Amino acid sequence: VYRGSVKDFQGFDANQDAEALYNAMKGFGSDKEAILDLITSRSNKQRVEICQAYKSLYGKDLIADLKYELTGKFERLIVSLMRPPAYGDAKEIKDAISGVGTDEKCLIEILASRTNQEIHDLVAAYKDAYERDLEADIVGDTSGHFKKMLIVLLQGAREEDDVVSEDLVEQDAKDLLEAGELKWGTDEAQFIYILGRRSRQHLRLVFDEYLKIAGKPIERSIRGELSGDFEKLMLAVVKCIRSTAEYFAERLYKAMKGLGTRDNTLIRIMVSRSEIDMLDIREVFRTKYEKSLYNMIKEDTSGEYKKALLKLCGGDDDAAGEFFPEAAQVAYRMWELSAVKVELQGTVQPAGDFNDDGDAQVLRKAMKGLGTDEGAIIEVVTKRSNAQRQQILKAYKAHYGRDLMADLKSELSGSLAKLILGLMLTPAQYDAKQLRKAVEGAGTDESVLIEIMATRNNQEIRAINEAYQEAYHKSLEDDLSSDTSGHFKRILVSLALGNRDEGPENLAQAHEDAKKLADVSSNDSSDSLETRFLSILCTRSYPHLRRVFQEFIKMTNHDVEHAIKKRMSGDVRDAFVAIVRSVKNKPAFFANKLYKSMKGAGTDERTLTRIMISRSEIDLFNIRGEFIDLFDKSLHHMIEKDTSGDYRKALLALCGGED
Numbered sequence: 001v002y003r004g005s006v007k008d009f010q011g012f013d014a015n016q017d018a019e020a021l022y023n024a025m026k027g028f029g030s031d032k033e034a035i036l037d038l039i040t041s042r043s044n045k046q047r048v049e050i051c052q053a054y055k056s057l058y059g060k061d062l063i064a065d066l067k068y069e070l071t072g073k074f075e076r077l078i079v080s081l082m083r084p085p086a087y088g089d090a091k092e093i094k095d096a097i098s099g100v101g102t103d104e105k106c107l108i109e110i111l112a113s114r115t116n117q118e119i120h121d122l123v124a125a126y127k128d129a130y131e132r133d134l135e136a137d138i139v140g141d142t143s144g145h146f147k148k149m150l151i152v153l154l155q156g157a158r159e160e161d162d163v164v165s166e167d168l169v170e171q172d173a174k175d176l177l178e179a180g181e182l183k184w185g186t187d188e189a190q191f192i193y194i195l196g197r198r199s200r201q202h203l204r205l206v207f208d209e210y211l212k213i214a215g216k217p218i219e220r221s222i223r224g225e226l227s228g229d230f231e232k233l234m235l236a237v238v239k240c241i242r243s244t245a246e247y248f249a250e251r252l253y254k255a256m257k258g259l260g261t262r263d264n265t266l267i268r269i270m271v272s273r274s275e276i277d278m279l280d281i282r283e284v285f286r287t288k289y290e291k292s293l294y295n296m297i298k299e300d301t302s303g304e305y306k307k308a309l310l311k312l313c314g315g316d317d318d319a320a321g322e323f324f325p326e327a328a329q330v331a332y333r334m335w336e337l338s339a340v341k342v343e344l345q346g347t348v349q350p351a352g353d354f355n356d357d358g359d360a361q362v363l364r365k366a367m368k369g370l371g372t373d374e375g376a377i378i379e380v381v382t383k384r385s386n387a388q389r390q391q392i393l394k395a396y397k398a399h400y401g402r403d404l405m406a407d408l409k410s411e412l413s414g415s416l417a418k419l420i421l422g423l424m425l426t427p428a429q430y431d432a433k434q435l436r437k438a439v440e441g442a443g444t445d446e447s448v449l450i451e452i453m454a455t456r457n458n459q460e461i462r463a464i465n466e467a468y469q470e471a472y473h474k475s476l477e478d479d480l481s482s483d484t485s486g487h488f489k490r491i492l493v494s495l496a497l498g499n500r501d502e503g504p505e506n507l508a509q510a511h512e513d514a515k516k517l518a519d520v521s522s523n524d525s526s527d528s529l530e531t532r533f534l535s536i537l538c539t540r541s542y543p544h545l546r547r548v549f550q551e552f553i554k555m556t557n558h559d560v561e562h563a564i565k566k567r568m569s570g571d572v573r574d575a576f577v578a579i580v581r582s583v584k585n586k587p588a589f590f591a592n593k594l595y596k597s598m599k600g601a602g603t604d605e606r607t608l609t610r611i612m613i614s615r616s617e618i619d620l621f622n623i624r625g626e627f628i629d630l631f632d633k634s635l636h637h638m639i640e641k642d643t644s645g646d647y648r649k650a651l652l653a654l655c656g657g658e659d
Helices: 014-025 032-040 044-058 062-069 072-082 085-097 104-113 116-130 134-141 144-154 166-179 188-197 200-214 218-225 228-242 244-256 263-272 278-289 293-300 303-313 325-338 356-367 374-382 386-400 404-411 414-424 427-439 446-455 458-472 476-483 486-496 507-518 529-537 542-556 560-567 570-598 605-615 620-631 635-642 645-655
Strands: none
Touching: 014 032, 014 044, 014 062, 032 072, 032 303, 044 062, 044 072, 062 072, 072 263, 072 303, 085 104, 085 116, 085 134, 085 263, 104 144, 104 228, 104 244, 104 263, 116 134, 116 144, 134 144, 144 188, 144 228, 166 188, 166 200, 166 218, 188 200, 188 228, 200 218, 200 228, 218 228, 218 620, 228 244, 244 263, 244 278, 244 293, 263 303, 278 293, 278 303, 293 303, 356 374, 356 386, 356 404, 374 414, 374 645, 386 404, 386 414, 404 414, 414 605, 414 645, 427 446, 427 458, 427 476, 427 605, 446 486, 446 570, 446 605, 458 476, 458 486, 476 486, 486 529, 486 570, 507 529, 507 542, 507 560, 529 542, 529 570, 542 560, 542 570, 560 570, 570 605, 570 620, 570 635, 605 620, 605 645, 620 635, 620 645, 635 645
């Protein structure tokens, strides 16, 4: 099935188009609108024919005339469209290695993403255009393992056999693990051989097997074992093996997010993928970033340049509101990966040489007399487990006859006080306090209610109920009921019972549950869409729900999260989406919330503090891994950049390390 956004123009006439372009550039000025309309609506093959017809009719070079008449980014885009794909890639690589410095990102993008045939065509085009050997030029401009992997890719010799040997899959996964995680140092040659030669289908299965035996995705091991441009190249290869469309969606997003636009990257991808997989890229972009590629281009560019890019994009998926096969495949793969058991790890461990009385003395000394030694307090509180902190509270009381919490409250202030005092509460007491703050006073903080209630397990929910009753002398369920309403209230009350099934998946039941969620035809008001989702999402076990979501994708070609967003709104939608994301990958859910708490102007310190406290002994190490996978920067780095003073020092101690 053709997945490009640019197709052959029906009724094409090369001479007629050549004449139209000549007239658009004749005389004073040029008709840029006519040029972009014509060129973006013709396929590359047709544009090549137009170039030939133009030369025959006018004895002039069309590309030279376009370069003369147009300027800036618009000129670069239009001229790029006129080159055959292999010659376009050759020009990009030539530019990347010419002059001072090398554009490694361009080399990585092209060589990691092209098929064997595209690589062969590129090598031939480079030789034809520049009378030089591409391999020799790359050897002369790069070095080390990065150079070796580029040369392997440049051979265009990746296996293409669809028949996969299970034994070889297991062996390759084992070899990669032994070459990296299990080895002192890293055997880069093994990574180069397997990732550079094996077929795409084979490598996808290797990555799945690697996740099972290593307990982490191959990408995380590559980040830990490799470095520099070699690391970036290997990550790009893995991403392209998993989904080329997802790789380019991510590259396009990064080219436009934040201040400024990486126009060279934007042009190169929009041109090179317009007749290959632009529709797939659009679909993945819409699913992954919750906005359409079309709208992001529209907001980030201007003038004729913008108009031409939007023509290549081919349509606005926000307006269409559809969800397509490539995005469904990406979502399905993510569900499959989430089903693999990964060991959860906190970043705060019990101190080995723990002495509660000694710690109590250190804390008392830090708060005695004029001034406060915040550093000593941070060192003790962040380096002890919660159970050890509870022992310190008792030792402090026994030794000094004073309430440690009251003393800390009196000596500390601001964000640091909230963080340290939160760490001194038990997890259930802390969650109960956050829930109480969310419902008391004017207004309700629904996002806090959703975050806590959607992510805690049965045991944690029951402990929260007990802590809430003890602290506030009323039930959590009563407060939730009086402060919320409608379906949202019913969702929270159901979750507050802590009665989620804890059994394994049931395939037959999962199929029925998926059918129930997919049914939009029911007119029975007692069986509303929200009621059906509630009865399944709030009661079924996590392993079972993962199977339900996979069945839903098979049945509808939609991701269940997309269906929720399309069919519901407000707090009900947000609550169900939070449950789905928590089921799918809880560390990724929290990584996303942490990122949002720090990105842009200002910091949402309440969310940052709450998550760092509540996940520090459960899965903060996993959250760190997801954070760097999702945002290409470490949680440690972002905290360091976005906070300050003793608050930052305490957060970094909880974070536990730089990735």
